[in-house]
Amino acid sequence: MVVDKRIVFRPKDIGVVRFVCRKCGNEAAWNPKSEQSHPPHECPFCETRWQREHGGLWETVRTLRRVLSFTSREPDDESFEVRFEIEDRGGCT
Ligand SMILES: [Zn+2]
Numbered sequence: 001m002v003v004d005k006r007i008v009f010r011p012k013d014i015g016v017v018r019f020v021c022r023k024c025g026n027e028a029a030w031n032p033k034s035e036q037s038h039p040p041h042e043c044p045f046c047e048t049r050w051q052r053e054h055g056g057l058w059e060t061v062r063t064l065r066r067v068l069s070f071t072s073r074e075p076d077d078e079s080f081e082v083r084f085e086i087e088d089r090g091g092c093t
Pocket residue numbers: 021022023024025026043044045046047048
């Protein structure tokens with residue numbers, strides 16, 4: 001028997017984005033739906049710089065903020081809904 005598990009969620013279901021520092025292993029939580037907050041520019045523990053001068057992952061996460069902020073404020077589009085699906089990497093057989 002093969003069991004496929006799918007975890008599907010809507011953008012508005014995302015509450016917190018966690019930044020995990022590769023240098024010290026600590027985490028910084030960030031609420032992307034808050035208009036006032038910005039993704040952390042650096043690790044709050046060891047001060048390793050996370051924001052790059054030109055693009056990179058940090059900039060992409062900042063762009064994600066616009067998506068999450070919009071989808072948490074606005075009603076769903078009447079013709080479609082966006083959902084994310086997490087890959088099942090574990091697999092049960
Ligand atoms: Zn760190």
